[in-house]
Amino acid sequence: FIPRERSKKSATARILRDLIRRGRHHAISVIVITQYPDSIDKETLRIPCTKFIFAIEPGHLGEMKTLIMDLPEELINSLPSLPAGTCILTGTKDMIQRSIPMKVTSIRSTTHGGVTPDFMKELREFYGSDVS
Incomplete structure (x- = not known):
């Protein structure tokens, strides 16, 4: 999804970095979970x-x-x-x-849980319909 070796070229890495950067200004939080932090794009780990x-x-x-x-x-x-x-x-x-x-x-x-947002719908609204 956000591999280190192709992070500069990866569309998903660019989108995720942009989402993390801009998200905090629009009440969007991103959780990055990995068991292998050395395999994730360095910038993606540093931004949150x-x-x-x-x-x-x-x-x-x-x-x-x-x-x-x-x-x-x-x-x-x-x-x-x-x-x-x-x-x-x-x-x-x-x-x-x-x-x-x-x-x-x-x-x-x-006593209740939170509402689960439709992540892809939010991405499409934010970036336009070219996100699949």
């Missing part, structure tokens, strides 16, 4: 204002270090062994002053 980084394989730490440089080295090196439900919250300095470890729970605090 907020990032949740869960346990990752030791071989993938290189790319993540550039996103969480304000953390102590021992905490960065402990990323592969983070317990389930624990992540590092990081982002742009105007949103999150410092990267911090946090616990994430799956306990719902409301």
